[in-house]
Amino acid sequence: MDANIVKILVSSPIFHDISPSQLDIMLECLKPKINTFSKNSYIAVQGEPYTGLGILLSGEASIIKESASGSRVIMTVIRPGDLFGEMIAFSPRKHWPASVFAQSTCSVMFLPPEKIIGECTHVCGGYKQLIKNMLVLLSTKALMLNQRVEYLAIKGMREKISIYLLEQYKINQKHTFILPLKRNELADFLSVSRTALSRELGRMRDEGIIEFYRTSVKINNLAMLRRGAE
Amino acid sequence: MDANIVKILVSSPIFHDISPSQLDIMLECLKPKINTFSKNSYIAVQGEPYTGLGILLSGEASIIKESASGSRVIMTVIRPGDLFGEMIAFSPRKHWPASVFAQSTCSVMFLPPEKIIGECTHVCGGYKQLIKNMLVLLSTKALMLNQRVEYLAIKGMREKISIYLLEQYKINQKHTFILPLKRNELADFLSVSRTALSRELGRMRDEGIIEFYRTSVKINNLAMLRRGAE
């Protein structure tokens, strides 16, 4: 196995805490397929049969949700070492719920999911770790989605902003900090329109709760911010 | 172990394809605790320490997400044999991300998660199946949450209703069917107010798209319903 590929794989969460030597043995068992996809081609097509747990080895790809009416929405961009299709691997569903599109030339390793819970329980030392990684990975994914639901379920704009800022304040432990998201991205994350977001931020500034310039924010009145979050 | 409990457990997805005799051996290893909860009490409280992977043995409970402002979103309703807390079991987080509420008197079995990837790999025959079941369960959970995020991200009321009804239509394969949720629950699920939901349903009826009475719905104009979903 190519040393470069091994390097990518050991850095991937799915092979976390598995040594390169163990990995070599495991790859013998797993018999992964490595495919190359040219720029602007589909790595996976929404609705078509599932082709296995994907690990991006090189290139850049995006996960795209295509609606019935044909509109395409980019969900995420994935980079070398990232996984895709991990949610479907062990589910009864056997078709892609979204498309994966190569933004540049990509090489991808596909693992047949049934091999992960395969025969080599007793042989491969890394087996148990792989299972554990998969469980942690799926748990983390589910929890992230759960947090997203939490934010989306919040009704008011003021409330969303307040809770978001309080969370950032908690992380930074300072009254002045830099947001990790640009306005556009923040609007997407909170699922509101950018203009309405800017407007509400402006109001909060007028009320003396916060000050801001671009992505930097200063909390002037923590009590009022807390009240805004209810 | 009570024969009735064993009956519930073998029907539970976590012990799927595990024979009662294997189950008996495994329960020796797992050392589960069984607790009883009275109607309208909390089985688990959001934010409090994690008490283990739960299996509902009897009664009916709902998993609810409570936001800071006190608004409650129903995630799912669980019945005997169903699990809860499976997301946290393998994650670093050690507190409940949501509450579990007993709608009627419930008895619940709690499994210590560390036991699942435990020591008894070589002893218990059902071990491998249990892991596989956990992976299937978590995948399914993640997919469900994903779907929920997709619903919440939808802006328009008409769009939400249309997509929901089309999904129900797809499940039932009939133009007339019974919704699995009451108005209140449906409003919660779609994260809209009940009155606005009723109003929009009324409009759709006036436009000849659907007919309905309580939880029963008849689709009169599938093409228009599809158009409403964009």
Next chain:
DNA sequence: AAAAATCGGTAGCTATAGCTACCGAGAGTG
């Protein structure tokens, strides 16, 4: 069977947030 609670539809009012449009400030490119 009466009383209480739940369920669901309707209406009017209003706050909210989405949309379009515009404009200025930086950043990157030729």
Next chain:
DNA sequence: CACTCTCGGTAGCTATAGCTACCGATTTTT
């Protein structure tokens, strides 16, 4: 140095959906 592009704030208009209130129909409780 123009130029183009992205980023972000502002304003006006309007559609949308939330809220309160009410009422009749069901279901559950006593």
